[in-house]
Amino acid sequence: MSELRDKIIKNSLELFSSNGYHGVSVNDIVQQCETSKGGFYHHFKSKDELLYVIHDTFILYVLNEANQAKKRYDRPMFQLEEMLRALVRVYDLYNEHIIVFNQEYKYLKQEYNELIKQKRDRYEEILKEVIEEGQQCGEIRQELPTTITSMSILGMVNWTYQWYKKDGPKTIDQIASTYIDIIFRGLLTTEALEEYQ
Amino acid sequence: MSELRDKIIKNSLELFSSNGYHGVSVNDIVQQCETSKGGFYHHFKSKDELLYVIHDTFILYVLNEANQAKKRYDRPMFQLEEMLRALVRVYDLYNEHIIVFNQEYKYLKQEYNELIKQKRDRYEEILKEVIEEGQQCGEIRQELPTTITSMSILGMVNWTYQWYKKDGPKTIDQIASTYIDIIFRGLLTTEALEEYQ
DNA sequence: TATGATAGACCGACTAGTTGGTCTGTTTAA
DNA sequence: TTAAACAGACCAACTAGTCGGTCTATCATA
Structure with missing residues (x-):
């Protein structure tokens, strides 16, 4: 698969598991991954x-x-x-x-x-x-x-x-x-x- | 305690347990209880x-x-x-x-x-x-x-x-x-x- | 080899809508 | 008269998601 996609999953897991799904915004994820909204929504609907x-x-x-x-x-x-x-x-x-x-x-x-x-x-x-x-x-x-x-x-x-x-x-x-x-x-x-x- | 307070707790429980805490807004609760934001925040910080x-x-x-x-x-x-x-x-x-x-x-x-x-x-x-x-x-x-x-x-x-x-x-x-x-x-x-x- | 075309990866300003919470009143009961 | 109980318009902050655009790499063509 793609590198960024994996990175997003990995970082999201960390963030979600300690802050909860609702405690983490897409912006948080994007920031943590050093990418952008576009990057995120390119890989996930x-x-x-x-x-x-x-x-x-x-x-x-x-x-x-x-x-x-x-x-x-x-x-x-x-x-x-x-x-x-x-x-x-x-x-x-x-x-x-x-x-x-x-x-x-x-x-x-x-x-x-x-x-x-x-x-x-x-x-x-x-x-x-x-x-x-x-x-x-x-x-x-x-x-x-x-x-x-x-x-x-x-x-x-x-x-x-x-x-x-x-x-x-x-x-x-x-x-x-x-x-x-x-x-x-x-x-x-x-x-x-x-x-x- | 107060009637409204109990009503809020009772209704929130129903809503939370089927939609989750984050799936229910204060407005939802207030509507379900037939009260208002003022009523809610009078009883809960x-x-x-x-x-x-x-x-x-x-x-x-x-x-x-x-x-x-x-x-x-x-x-x-x-x-x-x-x-x-x-x-x-x-x-x-x-x-x-x-x-x-x-x-x-x-x-x-x-x-x-x-x-x-x-x-x-x-x-x-x-x-x-x-x-x-x-x-x-x-x-x-x-x-x-x-x-x-x-x-x-x-x-x-x-x-x-x-x-x-x-x-x-x-x-x-x-x-x-x-x-x-x-x-x-x-x-x-x-x-x-x-x-x- | 040089050029142009195409596609996927990614960027980030933007939007439309929702959220929790506040604040100024009004009503009610004692 | 006074204080608590409630009403509801309002707000700033934040949200998920969009969209026009850029950059790079690959590949066909001349």
Whole structure:
């Protein structure tokens, strides 16, 4: 792609993630990038489109990882572990994307919102599928309601962006391991848990 | 307090939670309330102060519930259960507050932000204390890192606002029970879990 | 090789509209 | 009579987005 386009995305991410989408004007972005209004609008139809692009690159990545995790393993238990490790790992890679995503996705214009929502829903579906399959084959406790369970997991992991700091005392892998420890003990049947450990 | 003041808060909550803080102008609020700019600014110093008031009423309630839970029970295990049930219950009572809170707290002006952050931090401290005490008395597994664990719980529960619908298929109590089921199996030592069930 | 044409990248003054907030009143209730 | 409660015209600041124009690089043609 273009150099300026990348520069705009990179700088916008910094600005958005610390000041919020509405706390940053197109002029701010343009100034930070040492370019002009013309430069900006040459690459983006609107400020909204920029927000969309930020959302999309990140969610596309996550969705892709989830699909791969499903393919790589055939047992739900391991699919789930891989999905979670991948999702948590994203917090190192796309930290700023996620802050912006969670804070501002409500402000996406409808046309963009629908595109994002499709992928978001697809991810949730995959997670649900994995849990359902885990329940069917006796790895995950059947008495757990599938939706609440998958939302619990998603919540736990997604909340990371609220407190995780790259230079904090815990590495992202340590965090992932603790999540998986808690979730697996919480979800797995006694037999599956014994086998897993 | 004043009637108009309450009306402004009530209507703002509706507007903010569906359109976002930045998607709603003071004029929108004033129109919805069938009042005027004068009416609004008689009761609030600024639009920011309104946002602060919304944040504060909700977090004050949650903090209060947590303190009571700590007082009511002496065993960490039960303190934790009560804290979680109370926190989840808030999603029925303060649904709109929470949506606004999570979406917009970043946009609070510094003076307000600090006041909110204090209470928010205090809540997290209480949760951590409970978990630490649970670890010390052998109810909660000692190998779990306290911070990550408490953040996991907070994340799981706080995420509820993203998907919970009052008229959805699951009641808030069912959701709470599933959370507690997963968390307790995930956190408690084998002995404490047996005793609990 | 020299010349002219075309296209994309970028510039920045400008506009039309909106925003939060103010200020001078008027009404209402005690 | 007095003070609080409200009304609404008004303003300065700022916003996203536009538009005529420039600069540079590539490529066909003579």
